[in-house]
Amino acid sequence: KVVGYIKAGRDEGAELIAGGSRLTGEPYDGGNFIAPTVFGAVSDKMTIAREEIFGPVISAMPFDTLDEAVARANATPYGLAAGIFTTHLGTAHKLARRIKAGSVWVNMYHAIDPAVPFGGMKMSGYGREGGIEHLHEYLETKSVWIQTD
Structure with a gap:
């Protein structure tokens, strides 16, 4: 579900500043680990600004x-x-x-x-x-x- 929010952020035009992908390799293989993710250029109407994302994703909004x-x-x-x-x-x-x-x-x-x-x-x-x-x-x-x- 968190990956879906990251995709929505990209699709809706937010700027991916950091992260945005699954973590792989030991000890992450076999789990659902997402790199800490920061979006910029987020508008109030975007999904990532309006929804609760229970994962390491933030929208930096000045x-x-x-x-x-x-x-x-x-x-x-x-x-x-x-x-x-x-x-x-x-x-x-x-x-x-x-x-x-x-x-x-x-x-x-x-x-x-x-x-x-x-x-x-x-x-x-x-x-x-x-x-x-x-x-x-x-x-x-x-x-x-x-x-x-």
Whole structure:
């Protein structure tokens, strides 16, 4: 499936900057390993900009304002996670509040702790894994009223 996204990126006119192929040779033979892949010249309408790609593929898309960056991040129907890289902590807090994603990582990516809930927004995921929120997925509240007289 990841190879299909790479093909779609090329077919739709994105510029392949790095990667874009399966890894071969030991220890990769017999597996589904893809080289880390970076695309440039990506438009907001391209498949690789709008879909969740569960593989090592990123679309490097420049922006002029933070409002533009947030609008682009929120324009997709998915919202599993987002990454913000900045030297300004205040900017990170403002962006994290505005981006519609279940997890937002700042100056890192994919840190997960089982005690912290993880899950997406919009069409990403269902419910939360980890933390007390995960336990709530298995619970259903019931009220019972009994008159004793």
